[in-house]
Amino acid sequence: MAFRVVHYINQFYAGIGGEEKADHQPEIREGVVGPGAAFKGAFKADAEIVATVICGDSYFASNLEEATAKIIDLIKPFKPDAFVAGPAFNAGRYGTACGAICEAVSKQLGIPVVSGMYPENPGVDMFKKSHYIIETPDSAAGMRKAVPAMAALLMKLLKKEPLGKPEEEGYIERGIRKNKFYDKLAAERCVDMFVAKLKGLPFETEYKMPVFDRVLPQPAVKDMKNAVIAIVTSGGIVPKGNPDRIEASSASKYGEYDITGVDDLSSDGYRTAHGGYDATYADEDSDRVIPVDVLRDMEKEGVIKKLHNKFYSTVGNGTAVASSARFGAEIADKLVADGVTAVILTST
């Protein structure tokens, strides 16, 4: 008898719509929808997608707990043996949703779960410890690579077959340690590794150290009345016409925009270049993304000394971490050189 699998996808892959439908509430449909067809092919006769849960990315991201609870209730009647979500590639909200729902299903229903994401998807760091995430390419062009790997891993879990190392199975390392017997003593293995390292030869550690990528908080601003505050955003606010042509996704640059004499961002002057959220509200009034009007008032009232006369903007939508880090470092240097005291960074 085939195993019963429930599949989770977002509104986009269900063919319901793009950002304008990202508030779509959770629903469940019997059988296969969208990328489920590829899973059906990969499972062959071993497993069957009995139902597909669909939820809008923004709805999930804005209502994590409520959405999770609703989806669990939708899934239960289908009595699944396993659960699969995505693949979400490098879509941040979708990846977060896939990760959160996989974690909840695994904990509450106690069945095998698998999702698939690009390593830089924020959902990876948030949920890689809770379940197996197959490493995928960064866009849906990688669907044909992602689905067979996800299906194969899920089948192994269902059949309770032993799993190999992350690189063998294609999943993202979870930081789980397994005991294992070696012929050589630890001391010998350690010396072997050390010698290999000295010789510049490859060697594989048995216990990776975690990477702590944290920056310590800066001291608080002591004297706000004399502070110069700058605005930076990943929400893509740009002068109308997008003069620097910042890309709607996977941005390769940021813009620096002079707001001397601008007290309020009007729809005549400003827009968002961001392609990852419904632009209606930001285009109507860009103050909804960067609070220029309010900071101007505060400047007049003397709450702050000055709103910095330039703001910096990029599009945070599938943007590579390396690019984003470079933007941040460059912007920080410019702000320091301009005598800025502190920064308000807004994200959509």
Next chain:
Amino acid sequence: MLKEIERKLPVVHMCTIVPISLTVGANRIVPTIAIPHPLGDPTRTREEEKALRRSLTEKALEALQTEITEQTVFEMK
């Protein structure tokens, strides 16, 4: 972007998906209204919206003026 700025200057992150902000490593976080309009609410009048934005921005300035030793979320009351 945020962490590179924090290496040089105090920064407050105003965003809607707080778990992502925490994962990314923001230290001072102010939760906002919604993804497409973090500092606004189109269901309200323009005046109400601006008042809402003002209170969120005041919260951001409060966060910048607060000494912290670890990641801190500054919730609106």
